[in-house]
Amino acid sequence: MQRILSTELHAHEKQTVTVAGWVHRRRLLKSVAFVIVRDAGGFSQVVVTEPGVRALVETLPEETVVEVTATVTANAAAPSGVELTDPSVRVSSRAPGVPLPFELHRPTLSATMATQLDHAALALRHPSRAAALRVAAAATAGFRDALDRERFVEIHTPKIVGTATESGATVFALDYFGRPAYLAQSPQFYKQLMVGVFERVYEVGPVFRAEPHDTSRHLAQYTSLDAEMGFVADHRDVMATLTRVVAGMTATVADRTGAEVPPVPAQIPSVHFAEALRIAGAPPDEPDLAPAHERAIGDWARREHGSDFVFVTGYPMAKRPFYTHPQPSDPRWSNSFDLLFRGQELVTGGQRLHRYEDYLAVVPDPEPLAGYLEAFRYGMPPHGGFAIGLERFVARLTGAANVREATAFPRDLHRVTP
Amino acid sequence: MQRILSTELHAHEKQTVTVAGWVHRRRLLKSVAFVIVRDAGGFSQVVVTEPGVRALVETLPEETVVEVTATVTANAAAPSGVELTDPSVRVSSRAPGVPLPFELHRPTLSATMATQLDHAALALRHPSRAAALRVAAAATAGFRDALDRERFVEIHTPKIVGTATESGATVFALDYFGRPAYLAQSPQFYKQLMVGVFERVYEVGPVFRAEPHDTSRHLAQYTSLDAEMGFVADHRDVMATLTRVVAGMTATVADRTGAEVPPVPAQIPSVHFAEALRIAGAPPDEPDLAPAHERAIGDWARREHGSDFVFVTGYPMAKRPFYTHPQPSDPRWSNSFDLLFRGQELVTGGQRLHRYEDYLAVVPDPEPLAGYLEAFRYGMPPHGGFAIGLERFVARLTGAANVREATAFPRDLHRVTP
Numbered sequence A, B: 001m002q003r004i005l006s007t008e009l010h011a012h013e014k015q016t017v018t019v020a021g022w023v024h025r026r027r028l029l030k031s032v033a034f035v036i037v038r039d040a041g042g043f044s045q046v047v048v049t050e051p052g053v054r055a056l057v058e059t060l061p062e063e064t065v066v067e068v069t070a071t072v073t074a075n076a077a078a079p080s081g082v083e084l085t086d087p088s089v090r091v092s093s094r095a096p097g098v099p100l101p102f103e104l105h106r107p108t109l110s111a112t113m114a115t116q117l118d119h120a121a122l123a124l125r126h127p128s129r130a131a132a133l134r135v136a137a138a139a140t141a142g143f144r145d146a147l148d149r150e151r152f153v154e155i156h157t158p159k160i161v162g163t164a165t166e167s168g169a170t171v172f173a174l175d176y177f178g179r180p181a182y183l184a185q186s187p188q189f190y191k192q193l194m195v196g197v198f199e200r201v202y203e204v205g206p207v208f209r210a211e212p213h214d215t216s217r218h219l220a221q222y223t224s225l226d227a228e229m230g231f232v233a234d235h236r237d238v239m240a241t242l243t244r245v246v247a248g249m250t251a252t253v254a255d256r257t258g259a260e261v262p263p264v265p266a267q268i269p270s271v272h273f274a275e276a277l278r279i280a281g282a283p284p285d286e287p288d289l290a291p292a293h294e295r296a297i298g299d300w301a302r303r304e305h306g307s308d309f310v311f312v313t314g315y316p317m318a319k320r321p322f323y324t325h326p327q328p329s330d331p332r333w334s335n336s337f338d339l340l341f342r343g344q345e346l347v348t349g350g351q352r353l354h355r356y357e358d359y360l361a362v363v364p365d366p367e368p369l370a371g372y373l374e375a376f377r378y379g380m381p382p383h384g385g386f387a388i389g390l391e392r393f394v395a396r397l398t399g400a401a402n403v404r405e406a407t408a409f410p411r412d413l414h415r416v417t418p
Helices: A006-012 A051-058 A113-118 A127-148 A188-198 A235-257 A273-280 A291-305 A356-362 A367-377 A390-398 B006-012 B051-058 B113-118 B127-148 B188-198 B235-257 B273-280 B291-305 B356-362 B367-377 B390-398
Strands: A016-028 A033-038 A043-048 A065-074 A082-093 A173-176 A179-183 A200-208 A221-230 A270-272 A309-313 A336-341 A344-352 A383-389 B016-028 B033-038 B043-048 B065-074 B082-093 B173-176 B179-183 B200-208 B221-230 B270-272 B309-313 B336-341 B344-352 B383-389
Touching: A006 A016, A006 A043, A006 A065, A006 A082, A016 A043, A016 A051, A016 A082, A033 A051, A033 A065, A043 A051, A043 A065, A051 A082, A127 A200, A127 A221, A127 A235, A127 A390, A127 B127, A127 B188, A173 B173, A188 A200, A188 A221, A188 A367, A188 A383, A188 B127, A200 B200, A221 A235, A221 A390, A235 A309, A235 A336, A235 A344, A235 A383, A235 A390, A270 A273, A270 A291, A273 A291, A273 A309, A291 A309, A291 A336, A291 A344, A344 A390, A356 A367, A383 A390, B006 B016, B006 B043, B006 B065, B006 B082, B016 B043, B016 B051, B016 B082, B033 B051, B033 B065, B043 B051, B043 B065, B051 B082, B127 B200, B127 B221, B127 B235, B127 B390, B188 B200, B188 B221, B188 B367, B188 B383, B221 B235, B221 B390, B235 B309, B235 B336, B235 B344, B235 B383, B235 B390, B270 B273, B270 B291, B273 B291, B273 B309, B291 B309, B291 B336, B291 B344, B344 B390, B356 B367, B383 B390
Parallel strands: A043 A082, A270 A309, B043 B082, B270 B309
Antiparallel strands: A016 A033, A016 A065, A033 A043, A065 A082, A173 A179, A200 A221, A221 A383, A309 A336, A336 A344, A344 A383, B016 B033, B016 B065, B033 B043, B065 B082, B173 B179, B200 B221, B221 B383, B309 B336, B336 B344, B344 B383
16 A cells, blocks of 8 residues: 555545554553654554554554554544554564663653764654754755856865865865875865856855864864855855845745744845944954854844844955955955854855966965966956855754754764764 | 846847956957857857957957957857947956967867866866766756655765775775774765655765776766665665656756757666676676676667666675665565666665664674664664766766766876866
8 A cells, every 4th residue: 555644644534544654652551552653744643442453562662663554533632633543553674772762752852962963863863853954955955046046056076185275274184095185174266266167156065174173063074055156246246145045045944844934134234344343342453253242243233123134244354264355445354244143153255366466466385276276377257155054054043052953963073973 | 237148148139238258269350350258158259340449359368357348239140140249348357377278269178188187277168068067067956856856855964984884995094083084985874874864865965985996987086966765665666766866867957958868768677687697698697797798788778678778676685785685585686776878887776674683684793883773773664775976977978988077176096186
């Protein structure tokens, strides 16, 4: 018999159907047993009264995979308004892993993050953990759809690179056929090169940071949503695209998962770094925004503009990477930006240098960057882009306290398995 | 003035417009100069007669980025039926990289593959190279769309793994915060674990193979299109999904790029390994198919079934990975398959073991696989999946002789830059 999902039961009232999934919970009462079967759609309540079936059900540990053929019966008291009665149960594969290291059927996982990560194959089956990963999938789809609509082309770039020049301190080194090589900490150089080919490009892929930080915000591998676009007037064109992309991401998340998402204004408020310092009450010579400053600017945006989002532009050149384009009217500042969401940095981006001679003026040693700089020798348009850390984006959207909750199998200072 | 693309010119006849792009080619005749400007859409022919503009154009090396404001004028002899007359030309960024290492304006790139790869930032601007990457982007989009329609969920899994157990000989080793770790050669284990969470999952991501093969088919990093699905009867359910996925990929390639694609039969012909050996005239105890055998089977499928595609099923267990599900009727064979396209392997897949005890029976040392095997301790449904190597798929579809032509920045035995 064709299997249906728990979400489809209501359309089959009084019919005999087959559902399949995991034994999420059993409640063995005196005259009746309830088995909650979990599948990709949700839950089915199976009502067992027949002694033979009950005897079987009593032997089934939680997480056993079963196929249940039964009648769909209305019951206003059941979780979804219907339940499965008069079932026959077939065991598809037994779970010999009992007792489970933690209970999956509680509304929230009570196990520590470390225990959850040790048993990721089980913990991710909890609806709350799975939901965060569904938000990640939807956000990624929304990112791509928004850029596809604006004729961006998807690219795939090397994750193994020959030189550790973008920022030498934080890369993983590896043995590449007997030579030293490094894991890419971003697709920055490659996406810029590809502006010379497609004008507008994006990439969804892993990036690697060997930063020895053991915090709730750092991962040694995360998924970077990168975009880069040519023929921009300056960074404001990039910000306009990013605004549409973030709106597309939140819309897709809402549409696919039903999660609550913040409204994204068509015009996100924007404040220059110098003004941001004043708003935050910071000294005017501060070189960067501290977390408390970002919170103050987030509060200001909500208060003055009714927006959860706010752009800060013009960060001091001294604090931005070498490829950052200066602000033409005052080269102490840059044509770069951060997008803050509820007072925390969500996205970083900006306009890049596009003239070969401008790169030669800021790069101390062009030799290791030859393959990158070559693109500028052959003519590159004014361009800029941005990078969104997927896990941080999802954590902020879902309110997760730890970025690891938005990652299936996180890699950090202490963890390289499972 | 708002910039338009070369492809939009015909809709603006007799109007003044601005295009922007790269100086692809100049032809300086006595009384007139032609400048071909390349943009993401294609080419615009700019006709220069005014002496001041001509003097400027004469100083512009190829690949200079320009903005041209001019009148759209019909000319049946021009490449697209229109050309740009009475232009003003603004230099956006000059190309100091002349002379170019090879000419971009020829119909095909005459430079050797090595020279192209050395100057990837330039070579990829050639329409033929860019076209292959557009096919790759479209194929990837088609892969995702086909699986999204069947409620697969996109996942992102670790590329750094703690053990090199899937096949120890071909992994890259790296230093992970002072401990040894390895680059993932496939998301196989992780996508299986995630069947326990979402039932159906896919991933598009890089995989890494340290195989010391210097051939036209091998890359040290390639993009793997992976899918895995639970609650299958056996490998034939996976083959049916794969058939729809390949059809979706080719349809999207045709739709987005105009490339010619082979028809994908609704029911791809399928032949068991034992029968395939007979068709290929190979001895019945051959453990695997040699390239000549695959060609013979491809010829047979075309001749007997009019199909460019053919499944071979039932490969000997001895030649498949440990997680392969045996053929229940005869456990020398497996519930695995290869999909051949025009006589070459395109996709590999199959049903996997799903019972914990079956894994214990085939894994000599469960300890390094503990995080993987745990999923089976908690109950896993019958499942299977497949993996498509994106670059090989694109090379076969476009007829490229070398898989490097389907890769922006290939990594191989000798190359880790640019």
